[in-house]
Ligand SMILES: Nc1ncnc2c1ncn2[C@@H]1O[C@H](COP(=O)(O)OP(=O)(O)O)[C@@H](O)[C@H]1O
C-alpha cells in the first residue's frame with residue numbers, strides 16, 4: 001500500500017470525474033468529486049455563466065485539503081477529481097500531506113473539450129465558461145499528463161502503468 005492519494009485534474013469537460021471514478025474502481029479506492037463540495041453560491045455563479053474567483057475557491061479548496069489529510073491520517077488512499085487549475089490551488093490541496101499527491105493532468109484541445117461539455121446533460125457548467133477555465137489553467141509541472149482523446153479505460157490503464165513499483169519511488173507525477 002503506497003498510502004498516497006491521486007488528484008485527477010483539468011478544466012471542465014476534460015473527463016476528470018469519469019476517469020477519476022474509473023481509476024478508483026480499478027484500484028478499489030474511495031472516490032471524491034470536488035464538484036460535490038462547491039459552496040451553493042459557487043454552483044449558482046457557474047450556472048449563470050460567471051467564473052469563480054480565487055476567493056470563491058478558497059473555502060472549497062481548504063475543505064478538499066481537509067478530506068485528503070483525513071484520508072492520509074486514516075491510512076487510506078483516495079482518488080479525487082478536482083479542476084485544481086492553479087499552482088497555488090494545488091499547494092493548498094497538498095498542504096499538511098506528508099506523502100504528497102500523485103497528480104494526473106488531463107489535457108485536450110479546446111474543440112474536443114467543448115464537444116465533451118456539450119454532450120453532457122443536466123450539468124450546471126455552461127460551455128461559455130470553458131474560455132475562462134483555459135485562461136485560468138496553469139499547467140502542472142510535475143504531473144502525469146495524458147491526452148483526453150483516448151478512451152477513459154485507456155487513460156486509466158496509462159495511469160496504472162505509470163504507477164511506481166516501489167513506494168519510495170518519487171516518479172514523474174509525484175508532487176509534494
Ligand atoms: N476519455 C473520454 N472519451 C470520451 N468521452 C469522455 C472521456 N472522458 C469523459 N468523457 C465524457 O465527456 C463528458 C465530460 O466528462 P466529465 O468526466 O464530466 O469531465 P469533467 O469532470 O472534467 O468536467 C462526459 O459526458 C463524459 O462521459
Ligand SMILES: O=C(O)[C@H](O)[C@@H](O)[C@H](O)[C@H](O)COP(=O)(O)O
Pocket residue numbers: 011012013017035038046052057083084085125133
Ligand atoms: O474551479 C473551478 O472553476 C471549478 O471547479 C471548475 O473548474 C469545475 O470545472 C466546475 O466545478 C464544473 O465542474 P466540471 O469540471 O465537472 O465541469
